[in-house]
Amino acid sequence: MKDNKTKDLSENPGSPDKLSVSAKGGSASGGEQLKDQYLKALEKVSSLSRGDARKILLKELEQELENEKARRLAEAEEQIRAAAEDRARDILVSAMERAATSYVAEFTVSVVELPSEEWKGKIIGKEGRNVRAFERATGVEVDLEESPKSVRISSFDPVRRHIARLALERLIKEDRFQPENIESVVTQVKGEIDQEIRREGEQLALAAGLGGLPGGIIELLGRFKFRTSYGQNLAKHSLEMVKLASALAAEVGADVELTKAAALFHDIGKVATAESGEPHDILTRKILERFGFPEKLVNAAASHHDREEKKSVEAELVYIADAISGSRPGARYEDIEGYVKRISDLENIAKSFPGVADAYAISAGRELRVIVKAEEMSDEESSRLAQDIGKRVRSEVVTPGGVKIVVIRETRFEEQT
Template identity: 40%
Template sequence: MNEYIIPVIAAVVALIIGFVIAKIMAKNSASGTVAAAKNEAASIVKEATSQGETLKKDKMLQAKERFLELKSEHEKVILSRDKKMNDAEKRIRDKESQISSEIAKNKKLNSEIENKAKNYDERLSVLDKKTSEVEKAHRNQIQQLEVISSLSAEEAKEQLMHSLKDEAKTQAMAFVQTSVEEAKMTAQQEAKKIIINTIQRIGTEEAVENCVSVFNLENDDVKGRIIGREGRNIRAIEAATGVEIIVDDTPEAIILSCFDSVRREVARLSLHKLVTDGRIHPARIEEVVKKTSRQIEEEIIDVGKRTVIDLGIHGLHPELIKAVGRMKYRSSYGQNLLQHSREVSKLCGVMASELGLNPKLAKRAGLLHDIGKVPESETELPHAILGMQWAEKYGEKAEVCNAIGAHHDEIEMTSLLSPIVQVCDAISGARPGARRQVLDSYIQRLKDLEEVAFGFNGVNKAYAIQAGRELRVMVESEKVSDEKAAQLSFEISQKIQTDMTYPGQVKVTVIRETRAVNIAR
């Protein structure tokens, strides 16, 4: 036990001695570090003081230099202001001297003017005296002349005026008579010359509208497919289009007969699509006819646009363009209405140029003069008045509207375009082969025949076929029963018999069809 205590005590004593020695050494080291830091701080302070003095001296030098610069600039500004003030004083002195010299001149001029005014007054007094003397002498002369001629001055003046008036009237009448005679001699020749030149510059074909169209086939086997089983296909086509289809022995052709060229065109295009497609049955026929009717409406607009572009007419209202396109499928006394209007437009342009008028406005009036012949619904107004109302409605100029309304003398002509349009319309319609009046009356009779059927309730469609010898009437099955259909046929035939004049007899066929349609969803 004692053996272990002694070494432990020795070790503790050694540790204490080492700790004391370490503390003494650390204290000595810290005092040395503090002394070094103090020395370094003193040197830094000394160096900062010296740098501050140097910086202070530099700033003072810069401030002095800036002061000198500002002083010199201020002196320059003061010198420039002094110079400007001196210049201004000099200009003022010059002005004063100039004004004083002008005042002196004005005084001199005033004195001269006063002298001239005095001389002028003296001359005026002398002139007044001489004028009074001349007037007195003139009155004396007039009195002497009145005594000699035994007439007063007023009476002599009136006699002279009467003689001059009579002489002037005689000369004016002679001049007017000569001018009128010359105009009568040359006006007719000039008018004929202008018309002949206009006709010679317009070359058109003799085209007459017919009431039939020929539809060519690849072979005669197609005829059987068009007729269908028990004729159901051909009946469906006739019912949908209102066109009579004539299938005869003519090889590779069938005939489409209808007075309405729009219906004929719809039927022709529909047949072309059906034959090309190969599917020909009643449901397909109705579908194709509806699509073709819409296609014809679009084609009417395209025809109108192409026509106005070809004639160089701009700014036409879309409804008027549509009316121009409908002219393609209308005829006037057998003459195609669009071709007639184009011809009249060109004639008007040429004639207006010859007379020194506006050719574009004349062509516009010529193209639109017959738009009243293509109404979408029947009206009692004359076509010229109806066309004028349309033109006014769609913003055409007053000259164009008057030319449209006056080309058949329904209204008074108020512009030079009106007689030009009237003359050109007569030229286009009067040339040989252009028109056939019998055809126009025939077409009007067929239209009246269809209108009779539309006057009854429940009628959906009505078509005059067989050159007016048959009237086919399609009725709505919901409004017309089978018994009523027979009665309707009798009533229509009686109305035709009492209201219309026609050759031969007219067969009235009323067709009533019942359909039941349901949709599986």
């Protein structure tokens, strides 16, 4: 017998693809010889050089590695995204739990209970003089028809409505509902409200954990109690914003104090919107710049409506907190904001004319009462003023139906003895 074994790599001995590789067992060099013979056989079959075969093999391996890497990256990205969503959800839920506040939507009517039905006659007065004097002094609308023992006070402006309610309650308590007393009581109540506004501002700043604020900012914050946005009380909304935004800032490692201040100030322009007519976020920027707050805080407070670019993580957090606070079921009523803007526009148009002392829109904006300075305008000029205001209203304000323009010119004769 022969000492070597022969292995055919082709089933057809006569074909050109027939390869024979002999391996002699027992020596270490036999393995190397076998490897060398295999490579030579492969070169012969494929007509490729050893270098070319290696390149093809490496290319195929590289492609397999790239595919495997892409697959694993996709899996890792999906795992990271899912984990990030879970973490973000946990952060938001935690922040919302810490910021949970009770909330009741506010509207534009206050009700004052009367001691008896006879008080309605006292409030109306002879030929309606008392109720007209009260409406003129307070800028509200008084409705005596709703209930036998109550009076409804209507106004889009919560400060006016609050003043009117307190003044009416005091006049009833003191039993002196006459025109000469009405003005003095209303003036007295207005002074008290100014002090209340400052106290409310200090309490809101304290509740938000912010101290050392300028007096002008404190006064503006105090007006939050009497301002609503989409039916949502501004003080409650802003305090909820502070809790939400600061909780989020603590979770993500942002500047908590700056975020807290920006959240509290973000709607500060709304208390001045009625006077200027500019968008409240623009007014927020102007107010904060006037009081010298740093730009990073100003941008974080003023960019929550995307009118300007958000330039920091803190600005993004204020935006998120505002969206959360305003999107809760029952938190806001969209039509109230439109109503308030329409009423403000009507009054601002009237006040823009020279000689006008004050103007009040009542009856849900269906009537505009304009009080002129008697010493500056004659009866004929007052008549022309009503026509001019009517033209401006028709061209600038979209109203559901017409608006009745009532110009009031009152001449008084007083003598001190």
